[in-house]
Amino acid sequence: MKKFVFMVFVVIFILTPAFVAFADAIINPELSFYGKHKDKIVYLSRGFSVNGPDGYAYVREEPGARSEKTKVNNGEEVYIEYTCLYDGDYWGYYLWNWGNDYWNSGWIRMDELLVLYDFISFEEDHIYEFYYYTGDYAEIKETRSAIAWSWPGSGDALGTFEDLDTEHFYTYHAWKDGLDREWGFFGYWYGQRNIWFCLSDPMNSDIFAFNPAPAPSAWVPGTAHKEITMSGDSELSDSAYEEIRESDNSMLWIIIVLVAALVIITAVLIRVFWKPGKQKSEDTSPVER
DSSP: OOHHHHHHHHHHHHHHHHHHHHHHHHHGGGEEEEEEEEHGGGEEEEEEEEEOTTTTTEEESSSEEEEEEEEEETTTTEEEEEEEEEETTTEEEEEEEETTEEEEEEEGGGEEEEOOOOHHHHHHHHGGBBBBSSSSHHHHHHHEEEESSSSSOOOEEEEEEEEEEEOOOOOOOOEEEETEEEEEEEEEEEEEEEEESSSSTTTTOOOOOOOOOOOOOEESSOOOEEEOOOTTTSSOHHHHHHHHHHHHHHHHHHHHHHHHHHHHHHHHHHHHHHTTTOOOOOOOSSOOO
């Protein structure tokens, strides 16, 4: 039995480096497209409507990849978290839920998407009308509640904030509508990002949509992008990256073969060395009566 345990230990010891090497390869985020080019990827975080030329847009593993992971039909809304400029084309990073908390991700060409009107669009339209708020939030302090909006006049109430901490209330900038109502923009408040409150009438949920969202439009980059070329600059080139991925796949098959071999060897060792029921006696002399 001791020999059996020793042999199993030897086999596991031999296979351990292979397991460790493969594990390092598959969990290393630097081998992903984002990991290779993270200094050239730009944060965006905006909603879009799909508008591909063939009635859908392909989602690919990474910008420029030939094969697609899935496709999204025109008219469906997607949320683009990051963008990059790859070999002359803009691409957006898309994360979606396949159900049961299983998330997947990929990249879509930005020229196959139309940007949805949002707080950024409102800012672009009215930025020269914004000003620094000098009031004291009197109406909100009185009710300690306020209704949040996507932007002034959107007609889209996001919900009501109650029991507000009015001692730490701060708006980034303010804006007045045609009825002289004052609005304040809050970049972050109680877990909600990029919202507007009507400072003059914070609990009025019946403010009509005097500035409804127009139809989705073509996206124009608001931030300069550093282009990622196919040759890869100082980072891993695409060909080198593909070689690494192929190497990972080869390693996977090696691990599968080694695991199978471990199972077979273990079974053989058990059959050879483990013989239950057989007693070993060192004293073969007859027993004296």
